[in-house]
Amino acid sequence: MSDVAALAGVSHQTVSRVLNEHPSVREDTRRRVLDAIATLGYRRNVAARALATARSATIGVVTTGSGLFGPASTLIAVEEAAREQGWYVSVATIRQYDGVTMHRVLDHFMDQAVEGIVVIAPQADVAEAVHEFRAPVPVVLIAAGETEAATIPLAVDQRLGARLATEYLLDLGHESVLHVSGPGDWLDAVEREAGWRSVHEERGITPPDPVGADWTADRGYQVGLGLADQIRTGEGPTAVFAANDHLALGMLRAFWERGVSVPRDVSVVGFDDVAGSGHFVPPLTTVRQPFDELGRRSVALLLEAVAGAQVGAELIAPMLVERASAGPPP
Amino acid sequence: MSDVAALAGVSHQTVSRVLNEHPSVREDTRRRVLDAIATLGYRRNVAARALATARSATIGVVTTGSGLFGPASTLIAVEEAAREQGWYVSVATIRQYDGVTMHRVLDHFMDQAVEGIVVIAPQADVAEAVHEFRAPVPVVLIAAGETEAATIPLAVDQRLGARLATEYLLDLGHESVLHVSGPGDWLDAVEREAGWRSVHEERGITPPDPVGADWTADRGYQVGLGLADQIRTGEGPTAVFAANDHLALGMLRAFWERGVSVPRDVSVVGFDDVAGSGHFVPPLTTVRQPFDELGRRSVALLLEAVAGAQVGAELIAPMLVERASAGPPP
DNA sequence: TGAGATGATGTGAGCGCACACATTCGACCA
DNA sequence: TGGTCGAATGTGTGCGCTCACATCATCTCA
Known part of the structure; x- marks a missing residue:
């Protein structure tokens, strides 16, 4: 910094002022300092600055x-x-x-x-x-x-997102919505479940017990296989709200493998709008964050x-x- | 730091030595300093350290x-x-x-x-x-x-990855493999295409012209729709190596929509092993990085x-x- | 025309640490 | 018992910057 000051013919403090955009520096000295900085390739030392300012x-x-x-x-x-x-x-x-x-x-x-x-x-x-x-x-x-x-x-x-999904499904005519929930120690999962539940309660519907899961497509697949059997015998849900898109993805695959058609036999909604969810089979209705x-x-x-x-x-x-x-x- | 030194009854330099794990500090003074640090909740100032060491x-x-x-x-x-x-x-x-x-x-x-x-x-x-x-x-x-x-x-x-994918497909019996390539200004895309091409050349096969794409599932879907029509009339490829999993995902959807069965009518291999690719419809063979x-x-x-x-x-x-x-x- | 106000600049000190060097301490051997 | 050596510890300085303050030049208005 003193080199810059010397070259510009000013004091180190004036250089500091220029650097910190202090208002009272004359335009031409400012220019001189800036030039000196440029020719010297000077770069302010953050450590010293942090030390002096305590920031x-x-x-x-x-x-x-x-x-x-x-x-x-x-x-x-x-x-x-x-x-x-x-x-x-x-x-x-x-x-x-x-x-x-x-x-x-x-x-x-x-x-x-x-x-x-x-x-x-x-x-x-x-x-x-x-x-x-x-x-x-x-x-x-x-x-x-x-x-x-x-x-x-x-x-x-999250609660609102879950409500959006749930209300959407109920408004389509489903009697209730099954929730495949995320892990209970995740706040997002808890909130999503709460949102889903609150919509049912407001409409006087007793929702089916949620199915506990993690966040993985693997688990979604497992859950999906179980549900597929129920759906084919007519005792399964008609609408599922998965706690995230990966769960939904696994379920879609399971349904596809078991010949359960989505959305004809069962509707699925996810959460997150992960990259590619618009091209799942079928494209996934979901909640975008x-x-x-x-x-x-x-x-x-x-x-x-x-x-x-x-x-x-x-x-x-x-x-x-x-x-x-x-x-x-x- | 001087507070710590005072409390421990040593000089600031000894404190510094303890902090920097200098060998010649007696065990009990080391202990005393450490205690002082703990009771005072002292934390070394990175800015000062950086300033002094120039690191x-x-x-x-x-x-x-x-x-x-x-x-x-x-x-x-x-x-x-x-x-x-x-x-x-x-x-x-x-x-x-x-x-x-x-x-x-x-x-x-x-x-x-x-x-x-x-x-x-x-x-x-x-x-x-x-x-x-x-x-x-x-x-x-x-x-x-x-x-x-x-x-x-x-x-x-990347080249090796592409070779792995291409060889795998050719070894399955396909006469050649179509490549849906990534954007040409991406090094990864260039390398993947080069790997795919080199395998064909080594085996004396003239590969079909690659289809240029970006990295998106949207584009994969478009390409897939085009290919599906060719495949159904028997003039399409029997194997496709997509430059990444998202492209593959879009293609899988297009094939599914057009009634082209994977892998019966056409084989698809991706690249990346993105989360969930194991649950695409069907689960995607891909290259893991x-x-x-x-x-x-x-x-x-x-x-x-x-x-x-x-x-x-x-x-x-x-x-x-x-x-x-x-x-x-x- | 001069006092005060304002703007532009310079001066000195200190932020908290690590480094080089000086000093003290203790052990060991002749 | 003195001398030597190495381990343990202390002293002073400077890293590069910003801050508070001092100084100087310039302008304004009575």
């Missing part, structure tokens, strides 16, 4: 270690939004969501002196672990479910909080994507 | 901004491997792969003083842009295709290079995953 201009993002579409898309949106505002983004991934690992990852971020954290945290214990950690910086917790202090909750409205917006909003909220503002919980609305896998009952 | 302990990863399975999985593996070794990982994503954007992103990393960069760069111009940038730190370029100096190339052997290993190797190579070692190009072998979508010709 790192970095946010941390913890995300799932599974390459899933949703978390990955959210991460990308977060990064873009952050970089646009001049922030650096550090990531940490978690394969196994337990309190210890979560703690370690948050520690990793605190070591790095991040100024805020976004946690893409789909499981209940993760949310808890985050709360327990009591981070000294703002934390945006992307997680469905009930709010807690100490973090800023933000989520796609606006991950981009989720990422952008999380950065906006976080940066507001970092700047000292009080920010509250937010919910983002998903939307139903109508395709061919759902129709009126047989 | 940031950070690597940058630039990846695609599309939430695709491959890049996302690679990123995760990179991050895990790096964190394990005590490195921080900063990310930057690119939606649009042009030279300018690439330049901007690499600048972003240089501003941040990263010590090494991993570029997950599937397109030819990206690789070029990276070379042109002439980064002052080691760069691992995850990209198929020819090697260049200035970066450390690393890739999954070891993204985890790719990520781990890239970090290993990068850290070696950062440490000053000379490291060379590497190729990682993919594997064929046999499922139901390919069989003998009709």
Whole structure:
């Protein structure tokens, strides 16, 4: 920096002013400094800047270690939004969501002196672990479910998404909808089930017991094989709401293998709108989550909080994507 | 740090020694310092450390901004491997792969003083842009295709993967294999086509002209519709090697809609083994890329290079995953 | 015409750490 | 018992920047 100052014939402080866009610098000296910077190929040292200002201009993002579409898309949106505002983004991934690992990852971020954290945290214990950690910086917790202090909750409205799917099926004329639910320790799964249930209750319908599952196409296939037999004997459901698209995919395959026609014999609706779901056999009606917006909003909220503002919980609305896998009952 | 030193009754330098695991510190003073650190909740300031050592302990990863399975999985593996070794990982994503954007992103990393960069760069111009940038730190370029100096190339052997798929189909008895290729500016696509072509040439077969496509299921569907008509009139291919699983998915749907049976009327092989491809209709035979290993190797190579070692190009072998979508010709 | 206000610039200090060097301590052997 | 050597510890300095403050030039209006 002093080299630049020397070349431009000013003091180091004036260089600093130019760099920080301080208003009171005359246009021609500004130009001179900028030229000197260019000819010297000078680049401000972040470490020194961070040391002097006690600010790192970095946010941390913890995300799932599974390459899933949703978390990955959210991460990308977060990064873009952050970089646009001049922030650096550090990531940490978690394969196994337990309190210890979560703690370690948050520690990793605190070591790095991040100024805020976004946690893409789909499981209940993760949310808890985050709360327990009591981070000294703002934390945006992307997680469905009930709010807690100490973090800023933000989520796609899973319950609404499930309601959209369920209402759509009931409005098509189905008497009730079977739910193939996600794992019970995932907040999204719990919320989706709650949304599905609430629609039935509002309409005075007793829904069939949900079938418990994980998030995999394998499990969907298994469940689908079982249902196919019931459907062929006429005692199965006429409409199924799967907790995610992968489950739905496995079920579609099972139905296809067993000669159960979708949507003629049974309607299927998924959740997520994963890449390619528009070309499943048949194309899958599903609920699309606006991950981009989720990422952008999380950065906006976080940066507001970092700047000292009080920010509250937010919910983002998903939307139903109508395709061919759902129709009126047989 | 001086607080810790005072509490432990030692000098700040001794604290520094404990932190850096210097050997000549007596066990009991080490203990005392550690206790003091714990009671004070002291955390070393990375900025000051970076300033003093001129090292940031950070690597940058630039990846695609599309939430695709491959890049996302690679990123995760990179991050895990790096964190394990005590490195921080900063990310930057690119939606649009042009030279300018690439330049901007690499600048972003240089501003941040990263010590090494991993570029997950599937397109030819990206690789070029990276070379042109002439980064002052080691760069691992995850990209198929020819090697260049200035970066450390690393890739999954796309050509081998394509050969695996093509040989598998020819060995099943097909006279030739039609290739539905990816976009020509993607290195992976070029390599896959080259692998497919080389097998035909070795066996003295003239392959049919490849059908150009992008990476999407939509395009696969279009292509599939066209092929279905040919196949039903007996003049279509008996085996198709799609450049990726999404293309294959779209084709499978088109075949299904047009009553073309897979694999009875036509065999289909994909590339990637995306989540759920085992439950496509029918389950898709495809080529699996070891993204985890790719990520781990890239970090290993990068850290070696950062440490000053000379490291060379590497190729990682993919594997064929046999499922139901390919069989003998009709 | 001069005092005050404002804008443009310079000066010095300190952020918290690691490095090079100086010093102290203790053990061991002649 | 003194000398030597190495282990253990302390002292001072500088990394490159921003901040608070001081200074100087310029303009405005009474």
